[in-house]
Amino acid sequence: MEAVFSDLIQELGEDVTREGLIxxxxxxxxxxxxxNSGYAQSLDNVLNNALFEADTEDMVIVKDIELYSLCEHHLLPFIGKCHVAYLPKGKVIGLSKVARIVEMYARRLQIQERLTKQIADAIQTALQPAGVAVVIEAKHLCMMMRGVEKQNSVMTTSSMLGLFxxxxxxxxxxxGLINRK
Known part of the structure; x- marks a missing residue:
């Protein structure tokens, strides 16, 4: 991979032997x-058996999970936040595991639409809850730095499963709960 980056820098017309680029x-x-470290992870090793018996059926929400990913079309970042909810049916997941699931899928070449669905499907697979909801709001540098150059645009995607x-x-x-400040 180093050789590829070296070739890329040279193709730009730069000298890879100059001090700042060595x-x-x-x-x-x-x-x-x-x-792109998410490719080396699986749902099982991210969960690490952090599933716990619980008799609650009330909504569990983890909101404002920061995410950073790379657009698969331009290899430029998109940056935003993810909100995840589920309705337990006998099991809950360790709090940090929700963020780790988001991270695992975000750390792959992505489109936001697929990322949203992958997170929802992973929570559904892990817990078999009565429902799962995922909303992602992100700014895409491929739209901000090139192309239409729209600095304040935000893309919002959602995936709703089961009761949601x-x-x-x-x-x-x-x-309503994720939009409360």
Whole structure:
């Protein structure tokens, strides 16, 4: 990967042997590996058995989870926040595991629409709850730095499963709670 970054820098017309660029291919390769580290993870190892018996059926929400991902079309970042809710049926998940699931899928080449669905499907698979809701709000540098160059645009995507899809009152409660400041 270092050689690829070295070639890329040279293709731009730069001298990879100049002082500021000597170690750039190595640093860029390390950064790219980190930004895509989700490929080396699976749902099972992220969960690490952090599923717990619980007799609650009330909505669990983790909101404002920061996320950073790379757009698969331009390899530019998109940055935002993710809100996740589920309706337990006998099991809950460790709080940090929700954020780790978001991180695992965000640290892959992505489109926001697929990322949203992958997170919802993972929570559904892990817990088999009565419902799952995921909303992501993100700014895409591919739209901000190039193309139409719209600095303040935000993309919002959602995935609603189970009762969140079937019951407008459940969906409305979730959306109201994540929009409270």
């Amino acid at each position: 170690d750039t291919p190595k640093r860029a390769a390390a950064a790219f590996r980190f930004l 899809r079937r019951q407008i009152s459940t969906r409305s409660e979730f959306l």
